Amino acid sequence: MPPVVDVHKCSGCAxxxxxxxxxxxPGDLMAVDIAAGxxxxxxxxxxxxxxxxVKACPNGALATRMPYQLGYFKARLRPVMGKxxxxxxxxxxxxxERTYKYRNRIIPDT
Ligand code: SF4
Ligand code: SF4
Structure with a gap:
């Protein structure tokens, strides 16, 4: 299932x-429509x-659509990357909407 693009949030990374x-x-699948941006x-x-x-988008404009077997098409999953x-x-x-927060990196004390 390709990511869903929220056109109101996508800036085209200009x-x-x-x-x-x-x-x-990794599959060279994403592109930006030049005319629409x-x-x-x-x-x-x-x-x-x-x-x-989805993780790399700085605007939170991408979400993963859950496959039919997991949640039908309205279901979405969106990660928000923090430090x-x-x-x-x-x-x-x-x-x-449910929110789950996990530590994904252990930052050593300095
Ligand atoms: S990373 Fe996000 S804001 Fe940038 S072009 Fe892709 S979807 Fe749009
Ligand atoms: S980065 Fe991963 S999820 Fe996004 S379009 Fe490419 S293969 Fe699909």
Whole structure:
């Protein structure tokens, strides 16, 4: 399932030459429509939900659509990257949001 792009939040990563989602996608699947200035997945069937683009977006404009077997199409999962912490925002098929916060890196004391 390709990531869902929130066109209201996507800035196209201007003025960067290459957007962050393009930069990190291991399958070279993300692109920015020059005319619209918005990201899209150019080959959705090849996306394997690694979520690299979703984590890298500085605007929180990308979300992972949950596959049918897990939650039907309305369900979404969006990670919000923090310093040493990742917050997962999970929206179920009824629109109810749950938030999970995990430490994802141990930063040594200096
Ligand atoms: S990283 Fe986010 S803001 Fe930048 S082009 Fe991709 S979706 Fe848009
Ligand atoms: S989820 Fe992974 S494979 Fe799919 S478009 Fe994003 S970076 Fe590429």
């Amino acid at each position: 003025p960067r030459e290459e957007s962050r989602c393009e930069e990190v996608c 918005k990201a899209y997945c150019r080959n959705p069937r090849d996306c394997w939900d690694c979520m690299s683009c 040493g912490v990742i917050t997962w925002k999970c929206v179920d098929i009824y629109g109810k």
